Amino acid sequence: MTKLIAENRRARFDYFLEETIEAGIVLTGTEVKALRLGRANIAESYASAEGREFILINAYIPEYGPANRFNHEPKRHRKLLLHRKQIDKLIGAIQREGRTVVPTKLYFDDKGRAKLELAVAKGKKIHDKRQVEADRDWARDKARLMRDKG
Numbered sequence: 001m002t003k004l005i006a007e008n009r010r011a012r013f014d015y016f017l018e019e020t021i022e023a024g025i026v027l028t029g030t031e032v033k034a035l036r037l038g039r040a041n042i043a044e045s046y047a048s049a050e051g052r053e054f055i056l057i058n059a060y061i062p063e064y065g066p067a068n069r070f071n072h073e074p075k076r077h078r079k080l081l082l083h084r085k086q087i088d089k090l091i092g093a094i095q096r097e098g099r100t101v102v103p104t105k106l107y108f109d110d111k112g113r114a115k116l117e118l119a120v121a122k123g124k125k126i127h128d129k130r131q132v133e134a135d136r137d138w139a140r141d142k143a144r145l146m147r148d149k150g
Contacts (some may be wrong), residue, residue: 005114006040013129015102015121021090023047023116024081025056025106026070030064035114037064040106047080047101047118049091054080056103056116072144080116093120 011017027035045059056078063071082090093099095148105117123134 002110002115003104003108004039004123005035005108006042008042008102010043011102011104011119011121013124015100015119015123016128017102017104017121018099019078019120021082021118021120022129023054023086023118025114025116026079027061027114029073030067030070031061032114033067034061034064035038035108042103042106042116045103046068047090047103048124049087049094052084052087052099054082054087054090056080059103059106066124090118090120098122107108 038060041060046057047054049055049058058075059078060075061072063076090101094101100121100123102121103116104117104119107115107117109115
């Protein structure tokens, strides 16, 4: 049973999501406490390769009130914990195929550890977005027609 903290619903609209990978995330104590309160935003964030490791950039975890001067920087870069093969695979997808690594969910797993679900994504063009919207509308109309006839 996982506890969802934040979800990037915009990613499905802006990208074709191809493959997902679960990654650990290096956090400080005040960040974990702020996440336990359920306040975080990963909508504008992305993962970037820096050398031989991945960094989560622009994720917003608000300051934890009771920590006062021992608090963390809300938008600091956070290291992601991945296996070497996963890192090599993601770097290859970014360099060869022009893909982007987008965080889709931030959650606590069964053991209480903060995890981040990353997706290898390909950007959508405007006409792709329109086509997806038209398909969704047609599916809705088709279901309505079938319901009315049956």
